[in-house]
Amino acid sequence: xxxxxxxxxxxxxTFGGITARNRLWLPPMCMYSVEAQDGAVTDWHVTHYASRAxxxxxxxxxxxxxxxxEGRLSPYDLGLWSDEQxxxxxxxxxxxxxxxxxxxxxxxxxxxxxxxxxxRPNVAGxxxxxxxxxxxxxxxxxxxxxxxxxxxxxxxxxxxxxEAFAAAAxxxxxxGYDVIEIHGAHGYLIHEFRSPLSNQRTDSYGGSxxxxxxxxxxxxxxxxxxxxxxxxxxxxxxxxxxEDGGVTGExxxxxSRELVEAGVDVLHISSGGNTPAPVPVGPGYQLPLAQRVRRxxxxxxxxxxxxxxxxxxxxxEQALVSGQVDAVAVGRAALRDxxxxxxxxxxxxxxxxxxxxxPIQYWRGxxx
Numbered sequence: 001x002x003x004x005x006x007x008x009x010x011x012x013x014t015f016g017g018i019t020a021r022n023r024l025w026l027p028p029m030c031m032y033s034v035e036a037q038d039g040a041v042t043d044w045h046v047t048h049y050a051s052r053a054x055x056x057x058x059x060x061x062x063x064x065x066x067x068x069x070e071g072r073l074s075p076y077d078l079g080l081w082s083d084e085q086x087x088x089x090x091x092x093x094x095x096x097x098x099x100x101x102x103x104x105x106x107x108x109x110x111x112x113x114x115x116x117x118x119x120r121p122n123v124a125g126x127x128x129x130x131x132x133x134x135x136x137x138x139x140x141x142x143x144x145x146x147x148x149x150x151x152x153x154x155x156x157x158x159x160x161x162x163e164a165f166a167a168a169a170x171x172x173x174x175x176g177y178d179v180i181e182i183h184g185a186h187g188y189l190i191h192e193f194r195s196p197l198s199n200q201r202t203d204s205y206g207g208s209x210x211x212x213x214x215x216x217x218x219x220x221x222x223x224x225x226x227x228x229x230x231x232x233x234x235x236x237x238x239x240x241x242x243e244d245g246g247v248t249g250e251x252x253x254x255x256s257r258e259l260v261e262a263g264v265d266v267l268h269i270s271s272g273g274n275t276p277a278p279v280p281v282g283p284g285y286q287l288p289l290a291q292r293v294r295r296x297x298x299x300x301x302x303x304x305x306x307x308x309x310x311x312x313x314x315x316x317e318q319a320l321v322s323g324q325v326d327a328v329a330v331g332r333a334a335l336r337d338x339x340x341x342x343x344x345x346x347x348x349x350x351x352x353x354x355x356x357x358x359p360i361q362y363w364r365g366x367x368x
Contacts, residue, residue: 007348008320009313010341010356013058013327015303016232016265018178020058020102021357023320024341027268027307027329028063028106028181028236032076032118039066039079041088046095052334053099056341056357059327060096061104061181061234061268062089064188067168068161070135071109071189074118080107080168080175089175100357103176104234107168107223108183109161111192112138112150137161139192139199139206139215145276158205158215161189165219166226173227179266180227181234182219186273190216191238194255195274197246213255217262224263234266234305235259239289243277249289253296260300268305268329269293283309284319291324305329313344 010022026049033044049060066072066079079085089105096103115134129146130136136150137157143149153161169180184190192198193215199206205214216235224233239252256267269290272279279285286308294304306325309332310316316328334340345356358365 007313007317007345007350009316009328009348010345010350013303016179017230018102018232021100022056022058022341023327024057024059024316024344025268025305025327025329026052026057026060026334027331028061028183029331029335030063030073030077030119032074032120034076034078037075039069039072039077039081039085041078041085041092045078045088046091049092050095050099051338053096053101054359055099055337055339056345057101057334058341058357059102059104059179061106061179061329062092064106064108064110064183065168065172067107067109067164070137071111071114071164073110073114073188074116075131076118080105080171081164083171086171086175089172089177093176097176102178104179104181104232105172105175105177106181106183106236107165107172109137109164109189111187111189112136112142112144112147112198113187116147138189139201142198142200144187144198152201155203155205158218162215162218162222166222169223169226173231177231179232179234180223181236181266181268182223183236184216185236185238185270187238187275188273190219191247191274195241195247197241197243197275209251209255213258216255217258220259220262220264232265233263234268235264236268236270237293238271238273239269239286239293240271241274241277242272242279243275246274246277249292252289253292256293256296257300260297260302264302266303266305267293267297268307270307281309283311284315285309287319287324294323294325303327307331313347316344317348
């Protein structure tokens with residue numbers, strides 16, 4: 001049995017001058033698996049990402065990787081603030097490429113949500129509260145509920161962090177990454193600057209939307225200038241705070257056009273994380289936010305990636321066919337099944353070897 005046409009999720013995707021084999025992305029998800037608390041890649045990371053490359057994802061974005069030591073979300077997070085961390089990252093790139101996927105990495109700073117214990121199920125204190133002695137930096141001295149009060153960054157500190165993002169991007173390029181994703185979501189530093197709920201500054205970085213977005217644009221421009229023109233620049237945004245007085249979908253849609261003008265090649269749209277807001281979580285709950293951004297940047301050629309409890313092949317296919325997004329990022333389901341793209345291809349009736357990303361070693365499993 002074979003299909004007469006390729007499902008949209010399995011069609012190649014070209015962005016920023018590179019082409020991925022399909023429109024399924026593995027979004028960044030922290031493994032909290034650094035062994036020596038030095039930000040270095042371990043064998044676990046290589047196995048984890050290589051499995052999902054072999055499993056058929058078109059683009060893989062490696063988990064949040066800190067641009068400074070204090071910017072780690074936990075002591076067990078990856079980092080790219082040092083030359084010594086490049087070799088391990090190169091191992092990851094080589095493993096991802098060997099599996100046939102585009103290799104990307106998310107660089108970021110946790111801001112007021114840095115320095116927590118690594119998340120683990122059924123572990124008391126995991127990801128709640130700030131570890132003793134951890135230096136927290138933020139746009140304003142407003143703590144995330146249950147965490148320590150951060151130090152408000154001065155302009156010199158802001159400039160240092162802009163350069164830290166640029167330096168981490170250069171390290172990522174040296175490691176061989178095709179895509180650099182700036183983390184501007186989930187209540188971390190860039191998002192904290194964007195949101196009035198966490199940014200109450202009265203200088204040029206606070207107040208108006210233009211001022212609150214200044215730091216993000218400075219980071220984007222610095223990273224763009226620090227990487228080769230053929231390296232894809234991606235940014236992940238929380239499009240909404242889901243709380244009155246916070247970031248809105250409309251504000252993010254308008255801001256997305258500015259990001260494109262600043263040199264962004266891909267927009268990866270998520271939401272929430274800046275406060276413990278009541279998020280209406282459900283299947284595909286963030287896709288309307290991504291669709292709004294996609295409409296805002298229509299005509300620019302910049303694709304929009306959507307994410308948010310996308311659990312079934314038909315659901316992902318519909319998001320693409322209906323024009324909500326240009327690519328679908330699948331997180332939690334991919335933790336359960338590293339070969340999810342292969343299973344989804346079968347779910348959509350694909351049996352032709354040239355339509356799906358089955359490794360030749362697995363072809364015997366493509367039909368009964």
